[in-house]
Amino acid sequence: MSLLFRYKVVAVPHPVVTLGGRWSRPRPILPLAVIGPANTAAVDGYLDTGADDTVFSERLAARIGLDLTNAPQGQLTTAMLANAPVRYAQVLLRVTDGKEQREWPAWVGFTPAKLQSPLLGFAGFLQFFTATFRGDREEIELTVNNLYPGT
Amino acid sequence: MMNTNGERLEPPDLRHYEENRSKFPLEELAKHWGKHVAFSPDGTRIVASGATEEELEAALVAAGIPFNQVVFSYVDGPDVSRI
Numbered sequence: 001m002s003l004l005f006r007y008k009v010v011a012v013p014h015p016v017v018t019l020g021g022r023w024s025r026p027r028p029i030l031p032l033a034v035i036g037p038a039n040t041a042a043v044d045g046y047l048d049t050g051a052d053d054t055v056f057s058e059r060l061a062a063r064i065g066l067d068l069t070n071a072p073q074g075q076l077t078t079a080m081l082a083n084a085p086v087r088y089a090q091v092l093l094r095v096t097d098g099k100e101q102r103e104w105p106a107w108v109g110f111t112p113a114k115l116q117s118p119l120l121g122f123a124g125f126l127q128f129f130t131a132t133f134r135g136d137r138e139e140i141e142l143t144v145n146n147l148y149p150g151t
Numbered sequence: 152m153m154n155t156n157g158e159r160l161e162p163p164d165l166r167h168y169e170e171n172r173s174k175f176p177l178e179e180l181a182k183h184w185g186k187h188v189a190f191s192p193d194g195t196r197i198v199a200s201g202a203t204e205e206e207l208e209a210a211l212v213a214a215g216i217p218f219n220q221v222v223f224s225y226v227d228g229p230d231v232s233r234i
Binding site: 005006008009010011012013014018024025027029030031033034035036038039040041042043044046057059060063094096097098114116117 | 160161162163165166167168169170172173177178180181187190192194203204205208218219221222223224225226227229230232233
């Protein structure tokens with residue numbers, strides 16, 4: 001069994017030169033739930049094979065009641081070369097494509113930087129799946145691997 | 152993860168989100184270019200939006216919609232190429 005997600009398409013007001021003049025862009029976005037100590041939050045996350053960590057905004061940490069006061073800290077750098085602090089905590093992540101559901105504990109980061117979308121990177125997310133990005137079909141298939149710690 | 156009553160905290164039911172969100176009308180999304188938005192858990196409606204995450208939270212509060220009953224998302228601007 002595996003999870004199957006469609007790329008989410010956004011229309012643009014002009015042809016995209018790099019996509020042969022297409023008037024939209026497909027993006028590897030999928031929904032997930034973040035389960036914290038006091039509450040839960042659902043978000044659209046951006047699958048990013050170039051991201052080391054899975055990172056959410058600190059506002060999401062507040063929404064799920066996660067106290068980051070004594071959390072391990074680090075730094076992240078973005079493609080825009082901006083540095084930002086990040087604090088790490090363990091949460092439960094849950095994904096479903098409507099047919100299959102997976103839930104697992106994950107160490108993820110929370111940053112005060114202005115994140116447009118949560119980044120679903122290697123640690124906490126992609127490390128636990130074999131991910132197939134089908135560019136022709138604009139879909140992603142996720143199959144749990146032998147590191148997957150959840151249900 | 153449990154609440155103070157020892158009850159399991161359940162996220163919203165997202166079983167229909169992926170299917171409906173994938174079919175969400177592009178012209179409707181275009182109304183929210185460059186904004187943070189909140190989708191209904193079934194992915195059929197945008198129930199609030201804001202220029203920032205803070206503004207989106209304020210809009211949800213004003214509408215009386217609990218944060219844990221929506222899906223937070225972001226609609227990229229029309230001229231943005233993500234790298």
